[in-house]
Amino acid sequence: MIKYTIFVVDDEETIREGVTMALEGTYRISAFSTAEAAIKAFKKEAPDLVLLDIGLPGMDGVQALREIKNIQPEALVIMITAFEDAKTVISAMKLGAYDYVIKPIHMDGLDVTIRNALDTIRLRKEVHSLQEHYLKENLPCFIAESNAIQDVMEFISLVAKSPDTPILIHGETGTGKELIASAIHYRSPNFKGPLVTVNCASIPKDLVESEMFGYEKGAFSGANLSGKRGLVEEAADGTLFLDEVGDLSQEAQAKLLRFLEEGEFYRIGGTKKIHIKTRVVSATNKNLDAMIAEGLFRKDLYFRLGVIKVDIPSLNERKEDIIPIARHFLYEFGKKFNKKMAKITPQAETALYEHNWTGNVRELRNLIERAVLISRGQELTVDELGIRSGTTFKATGNLSSERGMPRLTPEGMDIVNILDSYERHYISEALRMSGGNESQAAKLLNMNHHTFRYRRKKLELK
Ligand SMILES: Nc1ncnc2c1ncn2[C@@H]1O[C@H](COP(=O)(O)OP(=O)(O)OP(=O)(O)O)[C@@H](O)[C@H]1O
Numbered sequence: 001m002i003k004y005t006i007f008v009v010d011d012e013e014t015i016r017e018g019v020t021m022a023l024e025g026t027y028r029i030s031a032f033s034t035a036e037a038a039i040k041a042f043k044k045e046a047p048d049l050v051l052l053d054i055g056l057p058g059m060d061g062v063q064a065l066r067e068i069k070n071i072q073p074e075a076l077v078i079m080i081t082a083f084e085d086a087k088t089v090i091s092a093m094k095l096g097a098y099d100y101v102i103k104p105i106h107m108d109g110l111d112v113t114i115r116n117a118l119d120t121i122r123l124r125k126e127v128h129s130l131q132e133h134y135l136k137e138n139l140p141c142f143i144a145e146s147n148a149i150q151d152v153m154e155f156i157s158l159v160a161k162s163p164d165t166p167i168l169i170h171g172e173t174g175t176g177k178e179l180i181a182s183a184i185h186y187r188s189p190n191f192k193g194p195l196v197t198v199n200c201a202s203i204p205k206d207l208v209e210s211e212m213f214g215y216e217k218g219a220f221s222g223a224n225l226s227g228k229r230g231l232v233e234e235a236a237d238g239t240l241f242l243d244e245v246g247d248l249s250q251e252a253q254a255k256l257l258r259f260l261e262e263g264e265f266y267r268i269g270g271t272k273k274i275h276i277k278t279r280v281v282s283a284t285n286k287n288l289d290a291m292i293a294e295g296l297f298r299k300d301l302y303f304r305l306g307v308i309k310v311d312i313p314s315l316n317e318r319k320e321d322i323i324p325i326a327r328h329f330l331y332e333f334g335k336k337f338n339k340k341m342a343k344i345t346p347q348a349e350t351a352l353y354e355h356n357w358t359g360n361v362r363e364l365r366n367l368i369e370r371a372v373l374i375s376r377g378q379e380l381t382v383d384e385l386g387i388r389s390g391t392t393f394k395a396t397g398n399l400s401s402e403r404g405m406p407r408l409t410p411e412g413m414d415i416v417n418i419l420d421s422y423e424r425h426y427i428s429e430a431l432r433m434s435g436g437n438e439s440q441a442a443k444l445l446n447m448n449h450h451t452f453r454y455r456r457k458k459l460e461l462k
C-alpha cells in the first residue's frame with residue numbers, strides 16, 4: 001500500500017519527535033523546525049498533508065500557509081496552535097487551512113483529524129481519476145499548440161469548475177465551439193450527468209418550445225398521448241448545450257430567459273412547475289451585439305447566457321495550430337481509410353500554412369480527409385490537397401481510376417464512410433463553385449435540390 005507523506009513543521013523538538021514517533025508506523029513523516037526549510041522541501045516534492053505550527057520563528061505559520069497555498073492551492077494543511085492563538089486560527093482557516101489542533105497535542109485526536117483530511121484527498125483523487133477517464137472516453141483529441149488556444153483551454157478548465165454558471169462561446173464557423181462545449185462539460189462537476197445538445201437552428205420554429213420544455217398529454221393536437229419530457233429536463237444535473245443560439249425565435253428566447261432567471265418552467269399544457277439544475281452552455285458564430293442592435297436578440301437573455309464569455313480565435317489567427325492539427329487528421333484518416341500515411345510534404349505544409357481558412361478547423365479536416373482518400377503514396381502532396389498558397393484549385397486526377405481509390409485489403413474497409421467522404425468532397429466543391437448557391441450546386445452534381453439539401457444536411461456540411 002502506498003504510504004501518504006506528511007510534513008511536520010514545529011520549532012519545538014518535543015512535538016516534532018512526539019508526532020513523528022506516533023505516526024511513522026502509518027505514514028512517511030518528514031519533520032522541519034522552520035517554515036523556510038519546509039517550503040523548500042515542499043517545492044521539491046509536495047507531501048499529501050502538512051502539520052503546520054502557527055508560532056514559528058522567522059516566517060510564521062500563517063505566512064507559510066499562504067506560500068504553500070500559492071504553490072499548490074489544493075494542499076491540505078492542518079494548523080497546530082497554542083490555545084491563545086484563536087484569532088490567528090480564524091485567519092488561517094480563511095486562507096484555506098483544512099483544520100487545526102490545539103497544543104498540547106492529543107495523539108488520538110490528531111490521528112482522527114489526519115484520517116479525515118486524507119479521506120478528503122482520497123475522494124478528491126478518486127473523482128479526479130474518474131473525471132480523467134470520462135474525458136478520455138468522450139472527448140476527441142483536441143489539439144492546442146498555439147498560445148491563443150491554450151489560453152482558451154486554461155480559461156475553460158477554470159470556469160468549468162462551477163456547476164451552473166452559464167457560458168457563451170463565440171467563434172467563427174468550424175473553430176471548435178462544440179468541442180469546447182463538451183470539454184467544459186467533462187471538466188465540470190456535472191461530468192457524470194448528461195450532455196444534451198439542442199441545435200437551435202435545426203428545430204422548426206413552432207416545435208422549439210415543445211422540444212425544449214416538453215408537454216403534457218393532450219397539450220395540443222398531435223401531442224404524444226403520454227406527454228413528453230423536453231431537452232431541458234433531459235439535461236438535469238448535467239449540461240444543456242444550446243448550439244447556434246442566435247437562431248432562437250423570439251418566443252423561445254422569452255421562455256429560455258424565464259427558465260434561466262427562475263430555474264423552473266412549465267411543460268406546455270402543464271400546471272406543475274418543474275425545477276431543473278443544469279449548466280447552460282451556448283454557442284454562436286453570429287455577432288449577437290449586432291443582432292441586439294437590430295432587435296433580433298434579447299439583450300437581457302444575452303447577459304444571462306454570457307455570464308462567462310469564451311471567444312475562440314479563428315484558425316487564421318493561430319496559424320501555429322494548422323500543421324499540428326493537419327498531422328493529427330492525417331493520422332486519423334490514414335487509419336480510417338487503411339492507408340499508411342507517413343507525412344505531409346514540406347511544400348504541402350507551406351500551402352496549408354498560407355491558406356486562408358474561412359471554414360477554420362472543419363475546412364482543414366474536410367480537406368485532409370479528401371486528400372488522404374485520393375492520395376497515391378504515403379506522403380500528402382500539394383496536388384492532392386488541392387490548394388496552393390492561399391487559393392484553391394481544382395483537384396486533378398480521375399477519381400474513378402483504380403489508382404485514386406483506397407485499396408481494399410484483407411482487413412476490409414468501411415465502404416459507407418468512404419462513400420460519404422466522396423460525397424462530402426463533391427458537395428463542398430459544388431457549393432464552393434456556386435458561391436454557396438444550393439440549387440446551382442445541385443445542378444452541378446446532377447441532383448435535384450431536395451436530394452442535395454438532404455444529403456448536405458446528413459453530412460453536416462455548412
Ligand atoms: N483544436 C482541435 N483539434 C482537433 N480537432 C478539432 C479542433 N477544433 C475543432 N476540431 C474538429 O473540427 C471540427 C469542427 O469543430 P466543431 O464542430 O466543434 O466546430 P464549431 O465551431 O461548432 O462549428 P460550427 O460553427 O460550424 O457549428 C470537428 O470535427 C472537431 O472535432
Ligand SMILES: [Mg+2]
Nearest residue numbers: 174177178243
Ligand atoms: Mg457547432
